[in-house]
Amino acid sequence: MRDAIDKPPLPPAPPGARPMNYRHAFHAGNPADVMKxxxxARVLVHLARKDTPFRVLDTHAGAGLYDLGGTNAQKTGEAEAGIERILKADLAAPAAALLAPYLDAVRRLRAESGPRLYPGSPALALALSRPQDRFLFCELHKEEKAKLDRRTASDSRVKVMMQDGWQAVRAHLPPRExxxxxxxxxxxxxxxxxxxxxxxxxxGHERFATGTFMLWYPIKDLRAVDAFRRDVAQLRLPKTLRVELDFAEVRSLDTLSGSGLIIVNPPFTLQDEMRTILTALAPHLSRDGKGRSRVSWLVAE
Ligand SMILES: C[S@@+](CC[C@H](N)C(=O)[O-])C[C@H]1O[C@@H](n2cnc3c(N)ncnc32)[C@H](O)[C@@H]1O
Structure with a gap:
């Protein structure tokens, strides 16, 4: 069977159809990024335990790498309350061991390429992969896509497409692997x-039922988050894990007070691992030094 990745790309959204104002550089390395x-990293560590190749489809990939000393990151300073704090934190041994692949990848990147760099999801995925693995990164913003192209150009395992991430789920699943x-x-x-x-x-799940799906969402409007969780649970997909971390008190519908992940088909130890990790990270990532995390099944086995 021909690999779905080789199909001609669907046309990108017409220019100007949607404003593309978002730049992840303002938020890279913030508490939500650290949690995600x-x-x-844990999912990739588990995928790499079998020799057979895996594929990563990152539908909203971003630029792949961020300079936390750059103008955009410095404007918000969000990484100070995120990755910079975690790199200096004295974490309990079980959490430190589970976080080592992620934090070591950040440290290695900094040692090799620049002291304030931070890996986006594409760079992190590549750092935790093997020669046999394959990657499809979709990014609709022209400049971010150009950066991602430059950063991955020498890696023949990677394909970067300027394709709508929502369409990519239809066009590229299931992967050949x-x-x-x-x-x-x-x-x-x-x-x-x-x-x-x-x-x-x-x-995506209809096309690739054995794949692991990880969805990120903001916690701002609690009613919208409740409704989303309920809707996901009603899909009745087997093994759907909800992982959430609150960073701050809920203040308004426009302010991020936490972030969440829905993970379908997680590695079977992920629930315990994320509990251990978030219990250790929450006090460092939250404004009140306490933080709350929730790791539970929306749909069990
Ligand atoms: C939250 S950022 C991604 C961060 C990245 N996944 C990481 O963890 O490092 C979202 C990205 O999606 C891009 N984007 C927005 N709409 C898109 C779409 N419909 N399809 C693909 N990319 C899109 C934005 O330009 C932005 O770079």
Whole structure:
């Protein structure tokens, strides 16, 4: 069978159809990124335990690498309350061991390429992969895509496409490898992102039932988050894990108070691993020094 990745790309959204204002450089390495990338690293560690190749489809990939000393990151300073704090933290041994693949990848990147660099999901996935693994990164913003192209140009395992991530779920699943991860991490700048996430999960799972799906969502509007969780549970997909971390008190519908992940088909130890990790990270990543995390099944086996 021809690999779905080789199909001609669907046309990108017409220019100007949607404003593409979001730049992840303002937020890279913030508490939400740390939580997401800690989980991403654990999933990749488990995928790499079998010799057979896996594929990563990252539907909203971003630029792949961020300079936390750069103007955009410095404007918000968000990484100071995220990765910079975690790199200096004295974490309990079990959590430190589980976080080592992620934090070592950040440290290695800094030692090799620059002291304030931070890996986005593509760079982290590549850092935790093997020669036999394959990657499809979709990014719709022209400049971010150009950066990602430059950063991955020498790696023949990678394909970068300027394709709508929502369409990519339909166009590229299942992957030829029949195992792997689909990361769906939209910017949540537009109305309807929860609905698009839900539809993408449903369609993606219909095409690639054995794949692991990881969906990121913001915790701002608690009612919207409740409804989303309920809708995901109603899909009745087997093994659906909910992972959430609160960073701050809920203040308004526009302020991020935490972030969440839906993980379908997680590695079977992930629930315990994320509990250990988030219990250790929560006090460091939250404004009040306490933080709350929730790791539970929306749908069990
Ligand atoms: C939250 S960022 C991704 C961060 C990245 N996954 C990481 O963890 O490092 C979302 C990215 O999606 C891009 N984007 C927005 N709408 C998109 C779409 N419909 N398809 C693909 N990419 C899109 C944005 O330009 C932005 O770079």
């Amino acid at each position: 990338h800690a989980a991403l 029949r195992r792997g991860l689909v990361l769906i991490d939209p910017p949540f700048e537009e109305q309807g992102e929860f609905k698009r996430l839900l539809d993408a999960l449903k369609e």
